[in-house]
Amino acid sequence: MHSETESVIAEDQRRVPLHGAEAFEGMRRAGRLAAETLDFIAPYVQPGVSTGRLDELCETFIRDHGATPAPLNYKGFPRATCISVNRVICHGIPSGDKRLQKGDILNIDITVILDGWHGDTSRMFWAGTPNVKARKLCDVTYACLMRAIDVTKPGNTLGDIGHAIQAHAEAHRFAVVRDFCGHGVGEVFHTAPTVLHYGKPGTGLTLRPGMIFTIEPMINGGKPDVKVLPDGWTAVTRDRSLSAQFEHSLGVTEAGCEVFTYSPAGLDKPPYGVAPKTA
Numbered sequence: 113m114h115s116e117t118e119s120v121i122a123e124d125q126r127r128v129p130l131h132g133a134e135a136f137e138g139m140r141r142a143g144r145l146a147a148e149t150l151d152f153i154a155p156y157v158q159p160g161v162s163t164g165r166l167d168e169l170c171e172t173f174i175r176d177h178g179a180t181p182a183p184l185n186y187k188g189f190p191r192a193t194c195i196s197v198n199r200v201i202c203h204g205i206p207s208g209d210k211r212l213q214k215g216d217i218l219n220i221d222i223t224v225i226l227d228g229w230h231g232d233t234s235r236m237f238w239a240g241t242p243n244v245k246a247r248k249l250c251d252v253t254y255a256c257l258m259r260a261i262d263v264t265k266p267g268n269t270l271g272d273i274g275h276a277i278q279a280h281a282e283a284h285r286f287a288v289v290r291d292f293c294g295h296g297v298g299e300v301f302h303t304a305p306t307v308l309h310y311g312k313p314g315t316g317l318t319l320r321p322g323m324i325f326t327i328e329p330m331i332n333g334g335k336p337d338v339k340v341l342p343d344g345w346t347a348v349t350r351d352r353s354l355s356a357q358f359e360h361s362l363g364v365t366e367a368g369c370e371v372f373t374y375s376p377a378g379l380d381k382p383p384y385g386v387a388p389k390t391a
């Protein structure tokens with residue numbers, strides 16, 4: 113029997129949780145800490161630093177704030193964060209041997225568990241100043257995420273979200289990665305619904321207040337095809353083109369949505385990791 117007060121609804125065969133005020137408060141705190149972790153690491157992202165060192169610094173920051181890094185040991189993932197440089201699409205494994213070079217673009221993906229709630233967010237950073245095409249890929253990917261957030265409101269559908277991303281990426285002749293998607297998030301790291309970053313307007317699950325999920329488009333400069341390296345994690349572009357990603361965790365509200373992972377320092381938008389100039 114379906115009723116307005118039912119706490120879950122069906123999406124295909126899975127059940128999509130509808131969360132209340134307590135979950136929103138937990139997600140607000142976890143999301144803020146995840147965003148603060150990225151704000152904290154921004155000044156360390158420079159040519160010459162290793163991704164292993166950036167990972168260590170993030171892990172210490174997360175633990176010092178009473179949280180744990182969700183990726184560590186998740187399905188065997190060996191580090192606290194994912195750091196994905198240039199042609200790495202996602203799930204890059206930080207390493208002391210991997211030093212950033214001038215002009216690299218990289219995504220740092222943080223998920224903290226704070227009081228049981230998962231705050232999941234990622235953004236692009238630059239080591240020095242990348243070339244024009246790399247900068248444009250970052251800017252378009254950022255705009256894809258923000259356009260998707262703009263259409264995240266009750267009555268719209270997951271297809272509207274996917275379409276917003278796909279239309280903007282393809283208008284710039286970039287390609288949406290199909291092999292990874294956004295996900296429900298909360299006390300569970302990855303749950304229903306599955307949030308595709310491509311789609312047709314008006315199709316798929318209808319959004320309702322209380323749904324909590326991530327949107328995390330991965331956009332390639334070349335073709336969309338993915339290859340996973342023999343380490344079992346590192347996903348790269350098959351054609352060696354650059355890839356970019358931004359991710360926010362959010363909850364659907366009566367009025368639209370509440371983004372839990374905006375940067376308190378304003379560092380989650382172009383030019384990434386650089387504090388906005390004050391007048």
Ligand code: MF3
Pocket residue numbers: 182183184186187189193194203221222223232326328359
């Ligand atoms: N944070 C990633 C996401 O956005 C998941 C990382 S899982 C790991 O869903 F095991 F790769 F770390």
Ligand code: CO
Pocket residue numbers: 232294295326328359
């Ligand atoms: Co995620």
Ligand code: CO
Pocket residue numbers: 221222223232233234328359
């Ligand atoms: Co993430």
